[in-house]
């Protein structure tokens with residue numbers, strides 16, 4: 001892995017962060033959730049072939065947008081397009097779509113009251129998407145802590161601090177009813193409820209998501225401060241107010257090494273912020289394309305035409 005650097009665009013596109021922040025702030029006026037959606041795109045990008053903007057490619061056959069964890073769920077693509085459009089006029093062919101997602105994540109966290117940090121930059125955009133990998137690599141809302149940990153290990157992250165700190169991103173944003181209704185109505189297949197769900201919270205969630213109702217209705221991942229990036233996600237877990245099974249498990253799995261980390265972050269927001277930044281930087285480093293690998297896309301939704309041409313030339317040459 002060649003090294004990324006926070007100063008990568010200092011000469012070639014010095015305003016890159018300001019440009020991204022401007023588009024983000026404008027978008028969040030009408031869509032307070034957009035920052036959460038953008039950091040999720042970065043996460044879902046990095047866990048599939050690394051942080052190469054593969055998730056942004058429109059590809060009816062292999063596109064990741066239609067993979068189960070993303071379909072009708074991942075969002076914010078138009079805002080990424082808007083960021084890319086301004087960047088292409090300010091500094092053409094310079095800023096990768098993968099770096100846009102990394103910067104937008106940091107700016108989103110910061111805008112919501114979380115930490116700010118110098119984002120390592122210099123990623124390049126990949127030439128392919130991989131739906132199969134998106135279906136297999138991304139953690140699921142009903143998966144066991146063990147299964148989620150092994151998906152973090154698979155991409156080179158650790159199973160305790162990275163899992164807990166990065167799950168803290170659920171301090172903002174929304175989830176659809178279908179991602180947690182089994183906890184309300186059919187936890188073990190016998191019409192029961194999840195014993196690790198606070199009963200008052202369960203009551204409230206049942207109002208929002210009645211049994212047999214519309215599974216795409218949205219609710220807050222953090223019921224206490226839904227749009228603020230803070231440590232309430234962790235204090236919620238301590239009183240059984242984690243929305244997803246995958247959230248509550250961090251605190252409620254007997255004997256798990258994640259419990260003491262939840263307690264530490266609940267007690268000390270600064271400790272959470274510091275770990276979160278470190279883990280975000282680690283996640284942003286997953287199997288990178290740098291140097292001359294990949295390309296700088298001009299449109300985040302498609303591989304550059306010139307790259308496709310030189311590809312098919314290669315194929316022609318090698319077939320002669």
Ligand code: HEM
Pocket residue numbers: 033035036037038039040043072073074075139140141142148163166167169170172173174175176177179221244246
């Ligand atoms: C640990 C395993 C994880 C699981 C099982 C998980 C699962 C989910 C699910 C099911 C949703 C709701 C999707 C929907 O209803 O359409 C969601 C939303 C979200 N996730 Fe995660 N997630 C995990 C980790 C992460 C990480 C590591 C990040 C970022 C660093 C993240 C950031 C978010 C954000 C911000 C939202 C709200 C997005 C929005 O409002 O558009 N999640 N996640």
Ligand SMILES: [Ca+2]
Pocket residue numbers: 044045046047048049050051052053054055
């Ligand atoms: Ca990717």
Ligand SMILES: [Ca+2]
Pocket residue numbers: 171172222224225226227228229230231232233
């Ligand atoms: Ca919050």
